Amino acid sequence: MRSTRAPRTARTGLWASALLSILAAVNPGGASAASAEPRYTPPLALNGTASLMWRAGDDERVIRLTDGGYKQTGSAWSTLRVGLYDDFESTFTAHIRNGKSGADGIAFLIQGAGPRALGGWGGGLGYRGIRRSVAIEFDTYQNSPDPNNNHLAVVLGGNPDKHASVANSPIPLHGKPFRARVRYDAERERLTVHVRSTAEGAAEKLVLNQKVDLADATGVDTAWVGFTGATGELSARQDVYQWSVGEPED
Numbered sequence: 056m057r058s059t060r061a062p063r064t065a066r067t068g069l070w071a072s073a074l075l076s077i078l079a080a081v082n083p084g085g086a087s088a089a090s091a092e093p094r095y096t097p098p099l100a101l102n103g104t105a106s107l108m109w110r111a112g113d114d115e116r117v118i119r120l121t122d123g124g125y126k127q128t129g130s131a132w133s134t135l136r137v138g139l140y141d142d143f144e145s146t147f148t149a150h151i152r153n154g155k156s157g158a159d160g161i162a163f164l165i166q167g168a169g170p171r172a173l174g175g176w177g178g179g180l181g182y183r184g185i186r187r188s189v190a191i192e193f194d195t196y197q198n199s200p201d202p203n204n205n206h207l208a209v210v211l212g213g214n215p216d217k218h219a220s221v222a223n224s225p226i227p228l229h230g231k232p233f234r235a236r237v238r239y240d241a242e243r244e245r246l247t248v249h250v251r252s253t254a255e256g257a258a259e260k261l262v263l264n265q266k267v268d269l270a271d272a273t274g275v276d277t278a279w280v281g282f283t284g285a286t287g288e289l290s291a292r293q294d295v296y297q298w299s300v301g302e303p304e305d
């Protein structure tokens with residue numbers, strides 16, 4: 056019995072209403088391009104090799120989780136937390152590249168360990184060992200438990216050796232940017248993940264559909280959300296941008 060659990064109707068979320076653009080564009084329209092001040096910058100906690108930079112030729116912030124070195128791990132968390140008894144949706148664009156092939160990929164996490172959380176390198180994808188977490192892998196390197204070098208998976212308890220569910224990606228995760236949408240239906244305790252190419256008119260495809268109680272899996276009512284990434288003997292530059300979190304739009 057979890058008698059201390061908040062009622063289902065409680066609005067525990069700190070992001071109760073509006074869609075929050077975490078990597079907000081600066082000066083949209085370029086009216087005052089000389090200004091480097093973002094209109095609004097929710098705080099981010101960066102760990103390991105993660106750094107924040109500006110997208111080339113654009114007024115947009117980018118989280119670079121790994122920069123192409125070997126055996127790197129990085130994590131980036133929004134320090135504004137997400138209520139797990141409300142529906143929420145997070146969308147982002149990721150770009151993983153390093154010439155012909157690269158490793159190891161990134162993960163989107165919902166976690167209860169805190170803003171300093173950072174896990175193991177290589178196949179650990181930067182989240183191995185973050186036990187109070189639910190990870191969604193975008194995995195570009197085949198380790199022994201992996202079906203191939205281009206798959207998505209839901210992983211509980213920070214253990215990438217065991218997939219709660221796994222599926223081939225319908226698009227290449229390495230090389231070109233892709234767009235992902237993670238959605239949680241709190242009432243049904245259902246997590247879904249869609250991906251699509253960033254090419255104009257590209258169709259979005261449902262890849263993962265996992266029943267999971269996020270509050271139970273993370274041990275918290277309001278969780279940190281963000282990204283981890285890692286490299287190993289192979290490396291890659293792994294960026295995330297155009298990231299937002301909020302209530303589902305439909």
Ligand SMILES: [Ca+2]
Binds near residue numbers: 159178196197201
């Ligand atoms: Ca892997």
